[in-house]
Amino acid sequence: MKKYNIYFILAVIFLFTGCKKYLEQVPDQRTKLNTPEKVSELLVTAYPRANLFLWSESMSDNVIDNSIAGAVNNINIGGYFWKDPEDISQDSPNYYWGACYTAIAAANQALDACNKATNPESYKAQKGEALVARAYAHFMLVTYYSKAYDPATAAVDPGIPYVTEPETVVLKNYERKTVAYVYEQIEKDLTEGLPLIVDNYAAPAYHFTKKAAHAFASRFYLNKREYDKVISEANETFPSNEFASNVRPWFAYANLDVSETRINYTAGTNPGNLLLGETVSRIANNYYNTRYSMPQVKLNNLTAPVGVNFSAFKKYSTSSTFYFVNKFYAHFVRTTINATTGTYYAMVPLLTTEEVLMNRAEANVMKGNYTAALADLNTLISVRVNGYVPATHDLTDAKIKNFYIATISDPQQAYLKAVLDFKAAEFVHEGMRWLDIKRLNIPVTHIDLDGTVRVLPANDPRRLCQLPPEVSLSGVELNPR
Template structure:
């Protein structure tokens, strides 16, 4: 049976034989969820367990043609702005399916919370489920629909917002509008966030803890262009104004690490910069530096060798080579999970930081720049630079009005905005995050090949929307225009 795009909630959460046999079971036999602790364990799977980094990074302006390298559909087709006809690891289709799988788990958890004899005891679980449901829908609408624009959001097609557990295999869905999806995300976000209780988690970094929930709210409102709220929610990520202590120490502790040590620490739950982590099925850790279309010497120089401070990024100390024109920063470390202890086969996984202190801080800097709060924006940019520039000296390397206007040749406000975006680009290179800024600012991209082919993506090109999987048409979902 061909894989469907929206499954029944229980079928996703608890794999059980064939669809027919599963649906023949009485509802009370589907699962035993009789305590808040059991719901919490279930919610550990309410996060998309697939990776967007491969197809997002391959579509961005962080990559170029090396002329040779590993060939993967998600890399080749994304670089050429073609539809990615693949449902394997690191494909848009797998990400779509995994988001709806996560949503199904969240809806099952919410149903359990509602129907419990003592629903007040499930308050924290309800909060996490609402945040998880909102996040998966947010990522879907970001990747597969038009970026939010208040002038067109009421007519732009969105994605299905699923709020109830499914009890049938085949069910029709409608996309509604981007505005509707954003309204539903906001409702879940604002209802769920106050209920989050970090004390309920044994490892908070694998769940929507308070810091991660506020970072998500800040990202959501950045996309929605409500910049005052971006600032307010990032302030809650750093309630004691402790951003500097939460950033990765690239120019101190990290600088002296070996690449093996960096691989080990980057996505670790004890790293203060990591606000929310998720294990995802992915070959990205295996191939992200050897793919044909990836970080080349020219792109390395463009992204990592120049910045407005006049100093040198500490990232440069950890740009490693693995053969000709294969450049990597040790971030994405594969964990191979064998089918069983005696098996020689299994699946590759990588742990992905979904939200970080760095993103939150730079989102606040961007929001303040857009609000023309230039002093506040420069404060955050300097906090960031102080942990990223080799041999940092405020007297030498501080971001100043004069430097910004001279470096970018613009007014101060525009220059600060470009500084925030360039800092983000350097920070998240090889993680796929650049694509989201490209979407928000409709940044045009031109990809060329060694054979002289040119592929251009304009700011309003419909191919900026990844294609709705063809299998989704089974559920009545219309595809994106081409």
């Protein structure tokens, strides 16, 4: 009996030792963020995997009621009529809201790991990327869903929830606070994170490199109307002023076919793409053939700012009705290897060399530095005009004033209009025109085929995208209508 008791005791000890080891294992085999490399892998998801390009273009003055033969697309229709979004699918404001907060959640989880690490110095690069990525996602949210930053009203205008901690409960209450508060938090994250960034990415175009972070900073300070900082950040992006050699090279696409042009335009090797987004999106399928889009005259006028024809652009048409600049490539990922269903992705430019150059031009205009602004505009002309000859194609003070003399008498406003028109040409289909309309409170007019005139006045509440209705479950108020 003593022998059997010993065997029984040994078996129990072995059983409980095995159970203890088993219970010490994480049940779902989740990865512990206990190395800088693992945190870097998480940060791949700290960028919004969505875009609002189609919605933004549809809201702007870039499009008209083109043809009843156009493709029916709910995003295009909702944007054109400035409706509150009902669609929750990709390319919708509701989808973008969720994608931004998903990215913020990943950034917060990464920051939590960085801050709790026993060797925090080893995580500095990851912390820098996470802070800037968190700032970017919040900035895009406040840009679309709140009023544009205005120093006179920012302290009372409702912002968006600025989330800085990982979520640990299913439903947590959040406050919108104010636009001023959101901007303060963005600037805090940006200024803390940028110096920590180390440019050692395998695919740098998909991460906040120092160059991309400074580019984002130039956009942020332009919206904040701090023009000296815009110029400083633009200069930090390209310290040797090498803008002309780092734009998206349209001249190189001259002999490429449609697919090759699209792939190259949104490639990570394209020097103009300072930050690319891998987005779940059908933008490549829909941007050129929807009902509310561009006819030939509209596109030709748009891409000839201040009378300068951007002849390097490759323009295409569908049935001689729908005209477009060839930009986006549709990546279709099948659900399984033999499936006929799947998800469309689009690689889209989020920050570019051209934007930084135009940000600096606008800042110089607002400071009255017109000679410097002209230099920036002429830099863009030099890489967008076939057979460029400075004496023929460069803008001058007289050309700008004469071009706008019928409608604009203030020289500063004439120069500002020139910059905005250059941006509208450069970023056609990319949603940037709406950001300028929103930022500067520019009225928009849409004219339907039957002659109906629709106007979105300055300060109209429909300029603010409506928040998804389900956010009210977390105590977040919707925008007034």
